[in-house]
Amino acid sequence: MNLSKVFSASIDGIEANLIEVETDINVGLHSFNIVGLADKSLSEAKERVSSALKNSGVKPPSKENRKIVVNLAPADLKKTGSHYDLAIAVGYLLATKQIKDFESATKLFIGELALDGALRPVSGVLNISQMAKEEGFAELFVPKENAVEAAMADKVKVIPVNNLLEIINHLENRNVIAHQPRTPIQPSLSSEHSMVDIADIKGQENAKRALMIAAAGGHNLLMQGSPGAGKSMLAQALNSILPAPGEEEILEITKVYSAAGMLEKNYFINWRPFRAPHQTASLPAIIGGGQNPRPGEISLAHRGVLFLDELPEFRRDLLEALRQPIESGKVLVSRAKGHLTFPAQFMLVAAMNPCPCGYYGDPEKECRCSAFEVFRYQKKISGPLLDRIDLQINVPRVKVEELQNKNRDVKSADVMRKKIIQAREAQRERFKKLGLPFFTNSEMSSKACDEIIKLDKEADNFVKDMFEKSLLSARSYYRVLKTAQTIADLEEAKNITAGHLAEAFQYRLRENS
Numbered sequence: 001m002n003l004s005k006v007f008s009a010s011i012d013g014i015e016a017n018l019i020e021v022e023t024d025i026n027v028g029l030h031s032f033n034i035v036g037l038a039d040k041s042l043s044e045a046k047e048r049v050s051s052a053l054k055n056s057g058v059k060p061p062s063k064e065n066r067k068i069v070v071n072l073a074p075a076d077l078k079k080t081g082s083h084y085d086l087a088i089a090v091g092y093l094l095a096t097k098q099i100k101d102f103e104s105a106t107k108l109f110i111g112e113l114a115l116d117g118a119l120r121p122v123s124g125v126l127n128i129s130q131m132a133k134e135e136g137f138a139e140l141f142v143p144k145e146n147a148v149e150a151a152m153a154d155k156v157k158v159i160p161v162n163n164l165l166e167i168i169n170h171l172e173n174r175n176v177i178a179h180q181p182r183t184p185i186q187p188s189l190s191s192e193h194s195m196v197d198i199a200d201i202k203g204q205e206n207a208k209r210a211l212m213i214a215a216a217g218g219h220n221l222l223m224q225g226s227p228g229a230g231k232s233m234l235a236q237a238l239n240s241i242l243p244a245p246g247e248e249e250i251l252e253i254t255k256v257y258s259a260a261g262m263l264e265k266n267y268f269i270n271w272r273p274f275r276a277p278h279q280t281a282s283l284p285a286i287i288g289g290g291q292n293p294r295p296g297e298i299s300l301a302h303r304g305v306l307f308l309d310e311l312p313e314f315r316r317d318l319l320e321a322l323r324q325p326i327e328s329g330k331v332l333v334s335r336a337k338g339h340l341t342f343p344a345q346f347m348l349v350a351a352m353n354p355c356p357c358g359y360y361g362d363p364e365k366e367c368r369c370s371a372f373e374v375f376r377y378q379k380k381i382s383g384p385l386l387d388r389i390d391l392q393i394n395v396p397r398v399k400v401e402e403l404q405n406k407n408r409d410v411k412s413a414d415v416m417r418k419k420i421i422q423a424r425e426a427q428r429e430r431f432k433k434l435g436l437p438f439f440t441n442s443e444m445s446s447k448a449c450d451e452i453i454k455l456d457k458e459a460d461n462f463v464k465d466m467f468e469k470s471l472l473s474a475r476s477y478y479r480v481l482k483t484a485q486t487i488a489d490l491e492e493a494k495n496i497t498a499g500h501l502a503e504a505f506q507y508r509l510r511e512n513s
Contacts, residue, residue, distance in 0.1 A: 006020075121146045133153050140159065215243075216419070219347070219483060220326065330342065330345070
């Protein structure tokens with residue numbers, strides 16, 4: 001029976017799916033067909049495979065082989081990309097008895113073939129490696145350029161392959177390829193990838209305090225101020241105080257970038273991403289999706305920062321689409337044939353001017369906008385979106401005396417980061433004891449807030465008074481509590497006091513102004 005079955009994998013969004021590659025050699029007019037809902041790039045695989053086999057010194061598909069059918073199962077799952085080439089070639093060699101039988105049920109093959117038989121790297125290899133571990137595969141064959149990335153997952157033996165001839169010799173036990181050692185994951189500080197050090201920013205002590213709280217608890221931040229006040233610079237400096245991601249976070253971030261084909265020369269992303277899309281970006285570019293769904297900017301900012309400069313200049317539908325991901329930490333992309341879920345646990349940092357000319361409320365420069373223009377500009381940011389932003393601050397113009405002051409007392413990024421790391425460690429320990437899957441205070445559900453956050457009598461009275469007088473929504477109430485918990489963590493306080501609540505509450509004033 002000229003039939004073989006080997007295994008490969010597909011990438012659907014950022015998730016890997018197991019694919020069975022069945023090859024049948026049958027009687028009939030010569031043909032070479034790939035079935036199983038394959039796209040154009042995959043249907044062209046037969047030409048790449050044929051040339052690669054011929055140039056590797058083995059017998060390629062020809063008139064003597066009669067009818068060749070390659071089935072990619074399950075047939076109802078759309079197959080895209082070129083990383084099935086290696087599995088198709090190995091399946092063909094097995095079906096035509098050009099290599100001896102091997103234990104194919106324990107091996108998984110990934111890679112694009114060049115016409116000379118060389119293997120080219122593909123995207124989504126870490127995702128596939130983790131899936132192979134979960135499915136119990138013993139060996140994963142990948143292009144050599146992808147081996148370091150694949151070896152981030154443990155319990156799977158990664159075999160780095162240069163070309164088709166190498167893998168034939170390995171499967172025939174003529175020249176066994178040494179497996180790739182497990183890749184050590186070394187976290188990297190975000191400051192190494194930051195454009196601005198927070199110590200270089202003169203003045204703006206209140207804004208720096210807000211940045212510190214946002215970084216410690218993963219809170220969203222909105223900065224409003226006149227042009228040139230330093231809003232963009234402050235946002236760019238946030239990376240200089242963020243702690244390095246942990247191993248679990250590195251794997252999450254790398255999976256997103258690998259599926260998007262954006263790892264480039266990096267084997268993994270071991271720092272916190274900072275994404276700053278332009279105002280003209282489309283909805284799929286920000287949220288994710290497209291004809292072949294890919295992660296958007298909010299997923300590329302997973303466990304990092306999404307910076308939206310000139311917030312009101314973004315399209316209204318795009319801003320409203322951010323509401324669900326901010327709340328849930330993931331984005332659901334729905335299509336007629338199904339839906340995909342992308343991770344999107346990011347810190348939203350936004351900057352905006354108070355009016356179209358930028359000088360409304362400026363003590364030194366007169367605003368040229370009418371009251372209606374100011375109102376219409378500020379209403380571009382809806383109440384429900386503002387409700388999801390924990391910290392809302394005004395960034396005033398820096399005085400010339402502060403710019404010229406060379407003897408100022410500067411708190412370095414290292415000092416701030418040390419306090420932030422201590423606060424985050426306190427949060428992780430708290431969640432770990434209760435078995436909760438959170439990393440930062442901002443991720444807490446309302447149920448977790450009720451369980452974790454304890455108020456003394458004075459703080460409880462303050463909350464009731466605050467809630468009654470300011471007409472806060474239920475969401476705002478819980479977000480104030482989360483921010484207050486972060487402030488308490490920064491001060492290493494065991495309980496939340498009225499002072500912590502007062503500071504947290506002052507960052508919510510803009511939505512009621």
